[in-house]
Amino acid sequence: MKIKLAYNFPVYFLLLFPSMLPFVGGTDLSKQASLILLLITGVFLLCSLKKIKIDLIFVTLFSYGMFCLINTFVKQGLVEGLVLINDVFESLRVIFISCFYLYGFNLIRYKKIHFFDINIYWKLVLIFSVLLIVSFLLKSSSLGILSSFYNSKEHRFSGLMPGINYAWFPLVVLIGFGTALYQRQTFSKIWFLLACMVVLVTLMLSASFTSIICFFSFIFIFMGLLSFNRYGVCAIVVMACAILICGLAGFVLLEYIIKNSIGFSGKFVLLMDFIEDGDTSSFSSLNKRFDVWQYALTLINEKPLTGYGANKSGLRYTDNTYVMTIYRYGLIGLMFEISVYISLMYLFLKRFLNKENILLSAFSISIIVAYLISGFTANSFYELKLPYVFFTVIGCCMYMCESKQEYL
Numbered sequence: 001m002k003i004k005l006a007y008n009f010p011v012y013f014l015l016l017f018p019s020m021l022p023f024v025g026g027t028d029l030s031k032q033a034s035l036i037l038l039l040i041t042g043v044f045l046l047c048s049l050k051k052i053k054i055d056l057i058f059v060t061l062f063s064y065g066m067f068c069l070i071n072t073f074v075k076q077g078l079v080e081g082l083v084l085i086n087d088v089f090e091s092l093r094v095i096f097i098s099c100f101y102l103y104g105f106n107l108i109r110y111k112k113i114h115f116f117d118i119n120i121y122w123k124l125v126l127i128f129s130v131l132l133i134v135s136f137l138l139k140s141s142s143l144g145i146l147s148s149f150y151n152s153k154e155h156r157f158s159g160l161m162p163g164i165n166y167a168w169f170p171l172v173v174l175i176g177f178g179t180a181l182y183q184r185q186t187f188s189k190i191w192f193l194l195a196c197m198v199v200l201v202t203l204m205l206s207a208s209f210t211s212i213i214c215f216f217s218f219i220f221i222f223m224g225l226l227s228f229n230r231y232g233v234c235a236i237v238v239m240a241c242a243i244l245i246c247g248l249a250g251f252v253l254l255e256y257i258i259k260n261s262i263g264f265s266g267k268f269v270l271l272m273d274f275i276e277d278g279d280t281s282s283f284s285s286l287n288k289r290f291d292v293w294q295y296a297l298t299l300i301n302e303k304p305l306t307g308y309g310a311n312k313s314g315l316r317y318t319d320n321t322y323v324m325t326i327y328r329y330g331l332i333g334l335m336f337e338i339s340v341y342i343s344l345m346y347l348f349l350k351r352f353l354n355k356e357n358i359l360l361s362a363f364s365i366s367i368i369v370a371y372l373i374s375g376f377t378a379n380s381f382y383e384l385k386l387p388y389v390f391f392t393v394i395g396c397c398m399y400m401c402e403s404k405q406e407y408l
Contacts, residue, residue, distance in 0.1 A: 009121055010041075010045050010107075011104070011107065011392055011393065011396065012121045012122075012124070012125055013041075014038070014041070014042070014388070014389050014392055015125060015160055015170055015173060015389055016125060016128060016149070016160060017034070017038050017041070017385065017389075018034055018148040018149050019031065019034060019148065019149060019150070019158075019160075019161065019162035019384070019385055020034055020148045020162075021033050021034045021037070021148060022148045030148075031162070031384055034384070034385075035384045035385070038384075038385065038388065039096055039388075042096070042099060042100050042103060042388060042392075043099065045103055046099055046100075046102060046103040046106075049103075049106050051106075052102065052106055053105065053106055054102065054105075055105060055398070056343060057101060057105075057340060057343055057344060057347075057395075057398065058098055058101055058102050058105065060336065060339055060340050060343060061094060061097060061098035061101055061340055061391075062094075062095060062098040063336070064094050064098075064333070064336035064337065064340070065091075065092070065093075065094035065095030065096075065097070065098055066095070067329065067332070067333065067336060068091045068092075068093070068094050068095075068310070068328070068329055068333065069088075069091045069092060069095070071091070071306055071307065071309055071328075071329055071330075071333070072087055072088065072090075072091035072309035072310045072311075073091075073309075074309070075306070075307070075308055075309035075311070076308075076309045076310070076311060084312070084313065086310075086312050087309060087310035087311060087312055087313075088310075090310035090312055091309070091310045093382070093387075096388065097387050097388060097391050098391075100387075100388040100389075100391050100392045100395070101391035101392065101394065101395040102395065103392060103395065104391065104392035104393060104394065104395025104396040104398075104399075105395035105396070105398055105399050106395075106399070107392075107395070107396050107399070108396065108399065108400070119181045119186045119187050122174070122177045122178065122181060123187070123191065125170075125174065126174060126178075126191070126194060126195055126198060128149075129159065129160065129170070129174070129198045129202070130194070130198060131146060132146055132149055132150050132157075132159065132160070133157070133198065133201055133202065133205070135147065136150060136157050136205065137205075156205070156206060156207055156208070157202060157205035157206050158206060159171065159202050159206070161383075161385060161386055162383060162384050162385045162386070163378070163383060163386075164206050164207075164208050164211070165206075165208050165210040165211055165374065165377070165378040166211070166374070166378070166380070166383060166385075166386045167202050167203065167206040167208060167211040168203075168210075168211040168212075168214040168215040168218070168370065168374070169214075169367075169370075169371075169386060169389070169390060171198070171199045171202060171203070171211075171215055172214075172215060172218050172366075172367055172370060173393060174195050174198065174199065175195060175196075175199060176363050176367070178191070178192050178195040179359075179363075180359070183359070199215070203215060209377075210374055210377050210378055213373060214370040214371075214373050214374045215370070216246075217366075217369060217370050217373050218366045218367060218369070218370040219366075220242075221365065221366040221369050221370075222362055222363060222366040223242065225352065225361075225362035225365060225366065226358075226359070226362055229352070229355075229358055229362070288319075289319045289320070289377065292317070292318055292319060293318065293319075293320060293323055295315075296315060296318050296320075296323050296324075296327050297323070299314075299315065299327060300323075300326050300327055303330065304326070304330060304331055305330045305331055305332060306329065306330040306332055306333075307326060307327055307328045307329045307330035307333060308327060308328060309328060309329075310328055311328065315327055317379055318379065319377060319378055319379060320375065320376060320377065320378075320379070321374075321375035321376075321378065321379050321380045321381040321382060322334060322337075322375055322376070324379055324381075324382055325337055325381065337381065341368060341372060344364075344368055344394065344398070345365060345368060347398065347401070348361045348364045348365045348368070348397075348398075348401060349361070349365060351401050352365065356401065357400065357401045360397060360400055360401055361401055363397070364394065364397040364398070364401065367390075367393070367394070368394070371390055
């Protein structure tokens with residue numbers, strides 16, 4: 001008996017791809033091995049397509065990747081006389097990202113499948129997420145192998161993504177698929193409630209302000225766009241009331257968490273103190289970011305236009321993807337990167353205003369904005385997994401929005 005998988009199942013597979021391979025050894029080796037296997041898988045999936053269609057976004061991403069590669073060889077090869085293999089692979093990152101976008105863009109081109117209709121795979125991802133949460137809470141040895149999918153720090157949960165600040169992305173994908181499936185009435189309310197529970201529990205266990213901000217930014221923007229489509233200018237008043245109500249409810253929830261010592265109440269105590277006196281001294285992670293940004297800016301001032309090349313031995317992280325881009329590839333590199341997001345936003349917004357695939361367009365715009373927000377406090381574009389899966393999903397959404405068929 002042969003099991004026939006839907007042509008778009010690999011997107012779910014990429015979302016579930018382990019961040020660290022079990023039985024490989026140390027954390028660094030495991031992450032690198034997982035990344036290499038992920039890239040091989042992506043290239044294999046892309047090569048499995050019979051015909052390839054390209055668009056402006058791919059051309060921009062690929063051009064950006066070539067600039068990064070050439071810039072690294074010039075800066076480190078010709079100027080400094082030494083190019084490390086790690087820097088070569090790092091500069092190839094954007095080219096690989098463009099390939100994943102191209103894969104997503106061509107994923108359903110020749111297979112007439114509604115990407116959001118395959119509910120069995122959405123349910124599998126949801127069930128797997130529940131198992132991850134249970135294994136994390138119980139620390140069960142029998143479920144220990146699942147830690148390869150979520151574990152970045154023993155005391156914090158990161159869902160299906162490699163870092164604690166990226167738990168928001170698979171949660172957004174789950175909610176997006178769930179909303180589409182629920183609208184088509186292909187599953188009961190119990191499944192949708194389970195998805196909401198997974199989202200809330202994952203956000204709480206992540207103890208990540210970045211994840212919380214990104215996810216709820218997505219929700220507010222998504223609901224705001226849909227409200228604007230239905231009520232016009234009145235949507236501003238509707239969303240203002242919704243934000244006020246949610247803000248008050250969130251404040252009450254924080255007080256309850258603090259008083260009852262639920263979860264990571266310590267971080268919420270710091271937040272409450274900040275609301276009262278505006279003191280950021282207790283936020284050690286935020287203060288460390290300020291120090292890193294200040295140091296990075298002093299380096300950037302020396303080579304602001306084209307940067308230093310990949311140069312991983314110089315500055316390994318900045319916890320700000322835009323600062324990292326300017327450091328490595330200068331203002332020219334940042335212009336390339338921003339042009340990709342501007343083009344995506346323009347194309348999706350154009351279709352939204354033209355009443356084409358309204359729900360899908362609103363979903364795509366919201367997820368891009370959330371991704372951009374995450375870049376202010378994390379190296380989103382330079383993560384080991386996030387940008388590849390993100391641009392695969394965006395590529396899928398772009399092709400669906402370009403078609404005349406209503407997918408949602």
